[in-house]
Amino acid sequence: MKNVIEWIKKLNKNKKFKLIISLGMVIISALLQVYILQVFMTPCDLISGGFTGIALFMNKALKLIHIDFSTSLGILLLNIPAALLCVKGISKRFAFLSSVQFTLVSLLLQSLEFKPFFDDMVLNILFGG
Structure with a gap:
């Protein structure tokens, strides 16, 4: 058990290992963000926060004037x-x-397509929020 604890402490000091773990988490977060956007938010015309929300708003606003x-x-x-x-x-x-995260989100939005999970708007709003 002591050897395992020492091994974990060595890994925590390794910058390459930390970067690999961080990249893995970034990839997972990008996949989750795209999934949530396509499955829950888009079907209900909800907009998320941050720059992604502003980009979604710009998309919806410009569609009104056929752009x-x-x-x-x-x-x-x-x-x-x-x-x-x-x-x-x-x-x-x-x-x-x-x-890496925002580039992946951008690319995955173009390449992946998830179907809405629920037909009921209230459920989509509850889970999407």
Whole structure:
């Protein structure tokens, strides 16, 4: 048992291991975000928060005047300047992981298609929220 604890402590100090774990979590979060958006939020015309929500709003608002604006493109256009500011203001690691996350969300929104889980709008709103 003592050897296992020492091994875990060594892994916690390994920067490459931490980065791999962080990348895995970022990939999972991007998949979950796309799933929630497509399964619960979009069928109810709900908008999430942050830059993703602004990109969704832009997509819906521009559709009203018959302009097809990609939500994925909006996510990239809004997040890239923020990521560049984060490189100087926060850290390169944070900016890198954030960039991987929003890029994956953008790509996965274009390539994956999930069907709504419920036909009932109230259930979609409860689970989506």
